[in-house]
Amino acid sequence: xxxxxxxxxxxxxxxxxxxxxxxxxxxxxxxxxxxxxxxxxxxxxxxxxxxxxxxxxxxxxxxxxxxxxxxxxxxxxxxxxxxxxxxxxxxxxxxxxxxxxxxxxxxxxxxxxxxxxxxxxxxxxxxxxxxxxxxxxxxxxxxxxxxxxxxxxxxxxxxxxxxxxxxxxxxxxxxxxxxxxxxxxxxxxxxxxxxxxxxxxxxxxxxxxxxxxxxxxxxxxxxxxxxxxxxxxxxxxxxxxxxxxxxxxxxxxxxxxxxxxxxxxxxxxxxxxxxxxxxxxxxxxxxxxxxxxxxxxxxxxxxxxxxxxxxxxxxxxxxxxxxxxxxxxxxxxxxxxxxxxxxxxxxxxxxxxxxxxxxxxxxxxxxxxxxxxxxxxxxxxxxxxxxxxxxxxxxxxxxxxxxxxxxxxxxxxxxxxxxxxxxxxxxxxxxxxxxxxxxxxxxxxxxxxxxxxxxxxxxxxxxxxxxxxxxxxxxxxxxxxxxxxxxx
Numbered sequence: 001x002x003x004x005x006x007x008x009x010x011x012x013x014x015x016x017x018x019x020x021x022x023x024x025x026x027x028x029x030x031x032x033x034x035x036x037x038x039x040x041x042x043x044x045x046x047x048x049x050x051x052x053x054x055x056x057x058x059x060x061x062x063x064x065x066x067x068x069x070x071x072x073x074x075x076x077x078x079x080x081x082x083x084x085x086x087x088x089x090x091x092x093x094x095x096x097x098x099x100x101x102x103x104x105x106x107x108x109x110x111x112x113x114x115x116x117x118x119x120x121x122x123x124x125x126x127x128x129x130x131x132x133x134x135x136x137x138x139x140x141x142x143x144x145x146x147x148x149x150x151x152x153x154x155x156x157x158x159x160x161x162x163x164x165x166x167x168x169x170x171x172x173x174x175x176x177x178x179x180x181x182x183x184x185x186x187x188x189x190x191x192x193x194x195x196x197x198x199x200x201x202x203x204x205x206x207x208x209x210x211x212x213x214x215x216x217x218x219x220x221x222x223x224x225x226x227x228x229x230x231x232x233x234x235x236x237x238x239x240x241x242x243x244x245x246x247x248x249x250x251x252x253x254x255x256x257x258x259x260x261x262x263x264x265x266x267x268x269x270x271x272x273x274x275x276x277x278x279x280x281x282x283x284x285x286x287x288x289x290x291x292x293x294x295x296x297x298x299x300x301x302x303x304x305x306x307x308x309x310x311x312x313x314x315x316x317x318x319x320x321x322x323x324x325x326x327x328x329x330x331x332x333x334x335x336x337x338x339x340x341x342x343x344x345x346x347x348x349x350x351x352x353x354x355x356x357x358x359x360x361x362x363x364x365x366x367x368x369x370x371x372x373x374x375x376x377x378x379x380x381x382x383x384x385x386x387x388x389x390x391x392x393x394x395x396x397x398x399x400x401x402x403x404x405x406x407x408x409x410x411x412x413x414x415x416x417x418x419x420x421x422x423x424x425x426x427x428x429x430x431x432x433x434x435x436x437x438x439x440x441x442x443x444x445x446x447x448x449x450x451x452x453x454x455x456x457x458x459x460x461x462x463x464x465x466x467x468x469x470x471x472x473x474x475x476x477x478x479x480x481x482x483x484x485x486x487x488x
Contacts, residue, residue: 004119005128007068007170008112011075012132013139014163014170015105018082020143024312025156032156035091043091043098045232050102051109052228052415053221059110059408060217060268067114067404068174074107075171079164086160113407115174117395126334126392133333133388137326137380144316216268219257224412226250231419235426243423269409270402278342279406281461282393283413284454285346289353289386290417292452293379295425296357297322299444302437304372307365318372325380333388342389346459349385352378354452361445365438386455393462421448 022044030040062070081101088094116128150158230246233239261267273279297319304315336345356378363371391410398406428444429437439445 003173004115007174008116009132009135010166010170011108011112013135014167016136016139017143018163020140021147021159024144024147025151025159028151028156033091039091042095046095046099047102049225049228050099051106053225054106055110055412056220056408057217058106059404062111062114062404067111070107071111072171072174074104075167077104079167082160082164086157109411110404110407113395114404117403122396125396126337129392130330130333130388134327134330137323141323213264213268216260219253219260223250223253223257228419231423234423273398273402276397277461278393278397278463281458282390283409284458285386285390287413287417288451288455289383290414291421292357292448293383294418295421295448296360298422298425300360307437318369319376321373321377322380325377326384329381329384333385341465342393342462343464346386346389346462349382350455350459353382356382357449357452361439361449364440
């Protein structure tokens with residue numbers, strides 16, 4: 001494992017671990033700081049809104065100034081915010097530092113993919129992405145166990161110190177030059193991506209703020225922030241009014257963003273990416289899969305604890321096949337892609353995920369460990385296949401000079417998808433109150449099955465064959481007005 005892959009894997013795992021251990025620590029945090037439930041919820045919501053709002057802009061900053069520099073800044077900031085939370089005197093300080101942690105997480109996450117895109121040739125991206133995915137699955141599985149042990153022995157503050165040493169270490173490592181760079185993606189200065197040579201017919205490259213499209217970045221951040229806030233509010237009792245207001249604001253900001261992108265010479269979202277069918281299809285796969293998985297786990301968790309009376313540990317053990325299949329299945333995805341191609345591999349993953357959600361939807365109050373374990377295993381196998389394959393397609397098919405934006409878009413849908421899935425499940429549970437959390441008597445899991453099934457047509461739009469070794473993805477050709485475009 002080289003330095004670049006180590007930074008990417010540890011960075012992604014630390015962020016995944018932080019989210020899972022926080023859930024375990026929240027009850028103790030509330031008691032110790034004498035906080036209200038709504039205030040504690042904002043320790044999660046504030047982070048989620050901040051990170052989802054800034055991911056694409058952070059990716060653009062990485063493309064512009066170097067992914068390693070942006071990654072290091074995010075890692076050091078994340079470690080500093082974590083340390084501050086562990087020393088925080090009150091809930092207000094915790095919320096403010098969690099928002100800051102979200103900003104730093106937004107800097108860190110797209111760079112974990114951007115660095116891989118510039119360090120590996122396109123046809124070898126699937127393997128490091130699979131290693132990164134396995135690390136995320138391991139962190140998600142270990143989080144509740146590690147968090148529970150730390151909270152029980154040392155208190156809630158200890159969980160925020162858990163990720164400080166590795167985050168500081170990878171921040172230092174990221175400042176050193178990478179130890180391997182693909183010849184075709186070798187950057188010209190530090191790790192800045194190659195840029196096409198200017199021609200008399202093409203405009204001069206933008207410099208400074210113009211290249212970053214600051215107003216477009218603000219509108220996109222507002223759109224995503226309001227959307228995530230609206231979906232989060234919809235998942236809480238009595239939050240329908242706030243959810244409608246926030247989602248309406250998101251639509252208005254989104255329309256303004258689309259108009260802004262059509263007017264500027266250097267838009268935040270490059271048209272070369274939005275015209276690529278594999279990139280758009282990969283993002284759609286990830287959105288549907290993450291929404292279905294998160295919504296299904298939300299309903300199943302309450303089913304196991306409130307209906308069947310299991311404690312959190314017993315519930316986690318029932319779900320253990322899910323992270324186990326993610327960890328074991330990730331290394332198998334690259335050879336499957338090479339053998340059968342991204343389309344067939346992703347379609348199989350979508351079918352497994354849909355079947356897993358469907359099995360969950362048929363559970364009744366007497367369901368034992370076996371059917372829950374089988375459904376969890378199908379969810380894990382299907383989701384890891386989709387995550388590795390679709391992420392590879394998004395990062396692989398994006399031009400190297402837009403690797404950060406590609407990583408930002410991938411991370412954005414992976415944040416919006418779970419919020420969408422949980423909000424959908426909450427609304428449908430409220431519509432069928434007599435069904436409670438028994439899946440077979442409600443409408444939530446059947447609806448989530450349909451959402452999971454939407455990954456199937458998106459998977460069919462992915463490339464049918466894996467890229468041949470030594471070839472570049474989707475060669476660009478000059479389009480109208482000298483702007484590059486992607487054959488997709």
